[in-house]
Amino acid sequence: MSHYVNGLIDLPWWGYVVVALALTHITIASVTIFLHRAQAHRALDLHPIAGHFFRFWLWLTTGIVTREWASIHRKHHAKCETPEDPHSPQVLGIRKVLLEGAELYRAEAKNRETLERYGRGTPDDWLERNLYTPHSSLGITLMLAIDVLLFGPLGVTLWAVQMLWIPITAAGIINGVGHYWGYRNFACEDASTNILPWGILIGGEELHNNHHAYGSSAKLSNRWYEFDIGWLYIRILEILGLASVKKVAPKVRWGEIKHFCDTDLLHAIITHRYDVLTRYRRGMKQAYAQELEKLRGNFPDMAKVWRWLNLDQGALQPSERAELLSVLAQSDRLKTLYQMRQDLAALWGRSTASSEQLVRQLQDWCQRAEASGIEALSQFSRRLRCYA
Numbered sequence: 001m002s003h004y005v006n007g008l009i010d011l012p013w014w015g016y017v018v019v020a021l022a023l024t025h026i027t028i029a030s031v032t033i034f035l036h037r038a039q040a041h042r043a044l045d046l047h048p049i050a051g052h053f054f055r056f057w058l059w060l061t062t063g064i065v066t067r068e069w070a071s072i073h074r075k076h077h078a079k080c081e082t083p084e085d086p087h088s089p090q091v092l093g094i095r096k097v098l099l100e101g102a103e104l105y106r107a108e109a110k111n112r113e114t115l116e117r118y119g120r121g122t123p124d125d126w127l128e129r130n131l132y133t134p135h136s137s138l139g140i141t142l143m144l145a146i147d148v149l150l151f152g153p154l155g156v157t158l159w160a161v162q163m164l165w166i167p168i169t170a171a172g173i174i175n176g177v178g179h180y181w182g183y184r185n186f187a188c189e190d191a192s193t194n195i196l197p198w199g200i201l202i203g204g205e206e207l208h209n210n211h212h213a214y215g216s217s218a219k220l221s222n223r224w225y226e227f228d229i230g231w232l233y234i235r236i237l238e239i240l241g242l243a244s245v246k247k248v249a250p251k252v253r254w255g256e257i258k259h260f261c262d263t264d265l266l267h268a269i270i271t272h273r274y275d276v277l278t279r280y281r282r283g284m285k286q287a288y289a290q291e292l293e294k295l296r297g298n299f300p301d302m303a304k305v306w307r308w309l310n311l312d313q314g315a316l317q318p319s320e321r322a323e324l325l326s327v328l329a330q331s332d333r334l335k336t337l338y339q340m341r342q343d344l345a346a347l348w349g350r351s352t353a354s355s356e357q358l359v360r361q362l363q364d365w366c367q368r369a370e371a372s373g374i375e376a377l378s379q380f381s382r383r384l385r386c387y388a
Contacts, residue, residue, distance in 0.1 A: 006152040006153075007148070007149065007150050007151040007152030007153075007154070007155060008149060008150050009150050009151055011151075016151070016154055016157075016158065019151075019158065020158050020161050020162075023061070023158070023162055024161065024162060024165040025203075026057060026061075027057065027058070027061045027062060027162065027165060027166060028165070028166075028169065028170075028201075028202055028203040028205075029203055029230065029233055030054040030057050030058050030061075031058070031062075031064075031166060031170060031203065031205075032202075032203035032204055032205055032230040033046075033054065033203075033230055033233060033234060033237075033243075034046065034050075034051065034054035034055065034058070034066075035054075035058070035064065035066065035069050035070065035073075036073065036205070037218050037230070037234070038051070039066055039069070039070045039121075039122055039123075040069070040070040040073040040074055041215055041216050042121070042216065042246065043216050043217055043218035043245070043246055043247055043248075044218045044234060044243050044244060044245045044246055045243065045244045045246065046237070046242065046243050047237075047241065047242040047243065049242060050237055050242040050243060051123075052127075055123065055127070055128075055132060059131075059132050059136065059139035060139045060140065060142060060143040060146075061139075061140065061143055061162050061163075061166075062140070062163075062166050063136040063137055063139055063140045064136070064166070065109070065132065065133050065136055066122045066123055066128070066132070067115060067119040067122040067123075067128075067133070068109040068115065068119075070118070070119060070122050071114050071115045071117075071118040071119040071122075072086050072105060072108045072109065072114060072118075074118040075108070075114050075117075075118050076088075076175075077212070077215055078118070080189075080190040080192075080212070081179070081189075081190045081191055086104055086105070086107075086108040086114075087101060087104045087105070087108075087171070087175040087176075088179060088191075089175075089176050089179050089180045089191075090179060090180070090191050092104070094176055094177075094180045097172065097175055097176035097179075098172045098173070098176040098177070099172070101167060101170075101171030101172040101175050101176060102167035102171045102172075104171070104175075105171050140163065143159060143162065144156070144159045147159040147162075169201070169202045169205075170202070170205070173195070173202065174195075174202060174205050174206075174208060177193075177195055178192060178193060178195055178205070178206075178208035178209075179191045179192055179193065179208070180193065181193060181195070182194050182195045182196075182208070182209070183197075183209075184209045184278070185209055185210055185213070185222055185223060185278065186209055186210065186212075186213035186274035186275060186277075186278055187274055187277035187278045187280075187281060187310065188209065188212045188213050188274055189312065189315065190212055192208050192209045192211070192212035192213075193208060193209050194206065194207045194208060194209045194210060194226075195207075195208065197223070197225055197226045197227070198226070198227045199220060199221065199226070199227060199228045199229055199230065200227070200229045203229060203230040204220045204221070204227075204228035204229055204230035204231060205220070205230070207220040207221055207222070207226060207228060210222045210226070210249070213249070213274040213275075214248075214249035214250075216246075216247050217247060217248045217249040218231065218234055218245045218246065218247065218248055219231045219234075219245075219248045219249065222249060250271055250272065252272050252275055252387070253268075253387075253388045254386045254387070254388055255386055255387075255388035256386070257382060257385045257386050258385045258386070259385070260363065261359050261362045261363040261366065261385070262359060263355050263359060264388075265359075265362070265385065265387060265388075266347075266355065266358055266359050266362055268387040268388055269347070269348075269362070269384065269387050270347070270348045272387060273345075273348050276344070276384065276387075277310075277341070277344075277345065279380070279383070280341055280344065280380060281310045283376055283377075283379065283380040283383075284337050284341075284376055284377070284380070286376065287333070287337060287374060287376045287377070288306065288309060288334070288337065291331045291333050291334040291337075292305060292306065292334070294331065295327060295330050295331060295334075304320075305323075305324065305327050308320060308324045309324075309334075309337070309338055309341075310341075312342065312345055313342060324338075333374065336372055336374065336377075337374065337377065340365070340368070340369060340372070340377060343365055344365060347361060347362060347365070365381075366381045366384065366385060369381035370382070
C-alpha cells in the first residue's frame with residue numbers, strides 16, 4: 001500500500017536531485033538538437049526514431065508545438081533587435097524578457113502571420129495534426145501522472161521543476177541575458193552574446209553570439225576553450241546513424257598575402273565578415289583609445305562613443321548619430337578609422353554590385369588603408385589580404 005502513497009520508486013534526497021537534473025537535461029537536449037538546430041535552422045537531419053523521440057518528450061515535458069517554436073525563433077533572427085523581434089531585451093528591456101519570456105512566447109504563438117510566414121517545413125504528419133498540436137496540454141498532464149505514480153507526492157515537485165525549466169532557461173536566460181550580457185566572439189549586427197564559454201546546463205545555447213554569427217551551424221562552440229554539449233550529443237547520434245550534420249561554421253584559414261584582390265579573397269572576407277569586423281575592432285583598439293583620450297575633456301562619456309564606433313550607422317539612433325558626428329569632427333584620425341569600418345562593412349551590404357565591382361572596391365579599400373598613415377589600419381589591411 002505504501003507504494004501507492006509514496007510512489008513506486010523511493011530515493012534518498014540526492015537521488016531526486018539527480019533525477020530532476022537528468023529529466024530537465026533531456027528536455028534541454030531535445031530543445032537545442034530538435035527544435036533549434038534541426039527544425040528552426042535545418043543544420044542537421046534526424047533519423048525518424050530520434051526525431052519522434054524528441055517530439056514525444058517535448059510534448060510530455062513542455063507542451064511546445066514544433067511549428068510555433070520554429071516560427072517564433074526564425075522571426076527572432078529575421079527581425080532581431082527591432083520592434084518586430086518577439087523577445088529582444090534591447091527593445092523590451094532585460095527585466096521583461098527575463099521575467100516574462102514565456103508570456104512573450106505565448107503571445108507571439110497566437111500571431112497567425114508569424115506561423116504562416118516562418119513555419120514552413122515543420123512536421124505535419126498524423127501525430128502532429130491529431131495529437132501534439134491540438135492536445136499540447138495533454139502531454140504535460142500525462143507527465144504529472146507519471147511523476148506522481150513513480151515518486152509519490154515528491155513527483156509533483158519534480159514535475160514543477162520540469163515545467164519551469166524551459167521558461168526560465170530558454171525563454172528567460174537565453175532570450176534575455178543572451179542579448180544583454182556576456183562576451184562576443186563576432187561583431188554581429190545584433191546584440192547577441194556568449195553567456196559562458198561552456199555550454200552544458202542549457203545544452204550549448206549559452207554560446208549565443210556564436211550562433212547568431214553562423215545561424216545554420218549545427219555546432220555552437222567556436223573557440224578552442226568553448227564546449228558545446230549539444231554538439232557532443234549530435235556527434236554521438238551521427239555515429240549511431242541517427243543524425244546527419246548538414247553544416248557547421250566555417251573555420252578561418254590563412255594564405256599568402258594577395259597584393260591584388262580577387263574573387264576568392266572577396267568571398268572569404270564575406271564568409272567571415274563577423275570575424276573581420278571583430279578583428280578590426282581589436283586591431284583599432286589602441287588607435288581609438290589614443291584619439292578618445294585627447295577628446296576626453298570635450299566629451300566625458302567616452303564609453304558610449306567607443307561602443308558607437310564599433311556599430312554600423314544604421315544601428316544608431318538619430319541623436320546618437322549626431323553626437324558621434326560631433327566627436328568625429330574633432331579628430332581626422334578618428335574619423336578615418338570610423339569611416340573605413342563603415343566602408344568595409346558596406347562590401348557585403350551592396351547586393352546590387354557585381355563581384356567585379358566589389359573586388360575593385362575591396363582593392364581600393366586596402367590601398368586607402370595602407371596609404372592612410374595609420375599603422376594599425378595598414379597592418380589590418382595586410383592581414384585582410386591573407387583570408388583564404
